Amino acid sequence: MTPRIAILNCRDTPLGFLDNSQPGAMHYYDDCLHRYLSGNAYTFTFKVLSSQDPKELLQVGNKLSFRHPELGSFYLNITTVERDRDETEVTAMGLTFELLNEEIAATKLDTAKSFMGYLDHWGFEREKLKVGLNEVSDKSIKNEWTGNETVLKRLFSLATVFDAELEFIPFLNDDFSLNKLVMNIYRSDHGMGHDKRDITLRYSDGIEGITKTSDISELITAIRPTGKDGMMLSGYTHARESDGCYLSNSDIRSPSARDRFPSQVADKDDNYIVGMWSCDVDSKEMLYGRALAELRKKSVPKLSYDIDGYINVSIGDRVTIEDTQFTPKLYVQCRVVEQEISFTDPTKNKTTFDNFTEVQSQLSSSIISQMNALIEKYKQYQCGIASSSGTSFKNGEGETVLQAIVRDGAADKTDDFEIRWFKDGVQISTGKTLTVSSKDFDQTASYRFEAWKNGQLHGQYELTTVNVSDGLDGQADYLHIKWSNDGGVTFTANNGSTPGDWMGQYHDSSPMDSPDPADYTWVLVKGKDGTDGMTQKLVSMTTEYYLSTSDTEHIGGSWGTTYPDYADGKYLWVRIKAVYETPPATAYTTPELDKAWLNAGKAIQKAQTAADSAADASQAAADAVSQANAAKAKADDVAAEIAPIKTGVQEAKDA
Known part of the structure; x- marks a missing residue:
């Protein structure tokens, strides 16, 4: 299915559609929807014939949105447009620019706060960003952030502090504009997605185009944990064998992992690779449970599977992969961490799995680099307009001087930009100031400036001027x-x-x-x-x-x-x-x-x-x-x- 994609301007007003099902509409091709585990983030790239976009609706700062019956709703910002005489290539990123560009200052509090308490402390605006499911509402944690961060990075950092995972889901209005962006907060022990571990994917058996990456550089087959004040597990009597692991003195051992990866420098009867590990707990029961989880994670190879073609799974889903290249056969619980989906050419579809225990709150390096590049290139500045004599004129008399203001925090950056002035949507002037007379318009006029640098729009502001006739107080109603x-x-x-x-x-x-x-x-x-x-x-x-x-x-x-x-x-x-x-x-x-x-x-x-x-x-x-x-x-x-x-x-x- 090729979804119908709406094009909206920077104010979320629909401008047109990309619709491959309509002969006269703008068609797209060479498309790739790239989805990432962290935050359910996504990018979308595609091409169109330049001749099909004569009004150049596809331009940076505009929005794209669409609905897919299986994948859900998507809302993106156009971040890069490369246009020549024949083709136009577009790159768009999910999430709103506010999450990518706005920053939160360093934070140090004297008391512990809940997840929502931190959002309230930072003054999060809730008009568009709503909190849906919150599985860590019972936690309160004291933490410190020493430097400024973007909203998105601070949210991911906060999620790490609360051992949580975030999911952002857009909800669209009937006209495809953004109604709200819902942030779900999951405990990281299961996270977003669905548990489909009853589905077993078999390597080289029924699936073609698999690329597997294996890494045992951090592998251990036994763990010797230490708690507060040097507490160890010796003498702990409530340990039970779990997944073939058992307690021996102060060590938890995994015989199946030892058989796959025996130590060549130990005694014949004790070929374990023992890893030292500490945890800040004062209970042997808690120490045993956490150490067992750590052993499960590190007693199997770090594996990554890239599978070409469509598989009926979604971002965050957990499945079981059977790998016969190990003896005995290795079953790995994996999670979907990336997907590449082409609506026009499904043969390009690709799904990436990673060890379930290794991907909690993992942020792909590729999405990090794209985010950083986007923030640097398309940073938005605070804009405003100062007027010398107000914006209301009485009985068609008077004038005022409008002055553009562009700030980065407290610093005035206006002189760094080319200021373009518009009246009722039509460009009329450039420069920091604009003189407006009451005789320039009838009842009302809308004046806007845009701040441009190196061919990119970095901010804008708009106000309305009014001509009123004499009344009781000179005001219209x-x-x-x-x-x-x-x-x-x-x-x-x-x-x-x-x-x-x-x-x-x-x-x-x-x-x-x-x-x-x-x-x-x-x-x-x-x-x-x-x-x-x-x-x-x-x-x-x-x-x-x-x-x-x-x-x-x-x-x-x-x-x-x-x-x-x-x-x-x-x-x-x-x-x-x-x-x-x-x-x-x-x-x-x-x-x-x-x-x-x-x-x-x-x-x-x-x-x-x-x-x-x-x-x-x-x-x-x-x-x-x-x-x-x-x-x-x-x-x-x-x-x-x-x-x-x-x-x-x-x-x-x-x-």
């Missing part, structure tokens, strides 16, 4: 409405513009919708399950108004459905009422103060006060009409927002 299917945790598709189960709203003076669902007040419009298990049906949605004597609470009036005329000393509150059936229920949004209605009333008062002056009265009357029309338009906008819902309700009732 805007109603914002978004949709959600999970109670306001995330937006629906198209950044919340697609109707969903929940509707959220808020007022402010900015024309730009907030990207944070927490800024909205949410009301369920689909309905919850009733007592009989049936989903509630939405019967109606109505905008209600309340004329209050207070601007902090709704008192002295009552709720109604008619948009009222202005009344001196009164304040207008607005809410939306949703009515359900089966069983019947009613829900309301949190009431919001309607500032546009208040501003319109003030303008009317101004017109009346200025009646003695014809010129002033004429201007004031014009202002009053404008404000009143704006307020009425607000009500019309709300009605328009809920009209599709009302139509759907009516159609459902008619059906």
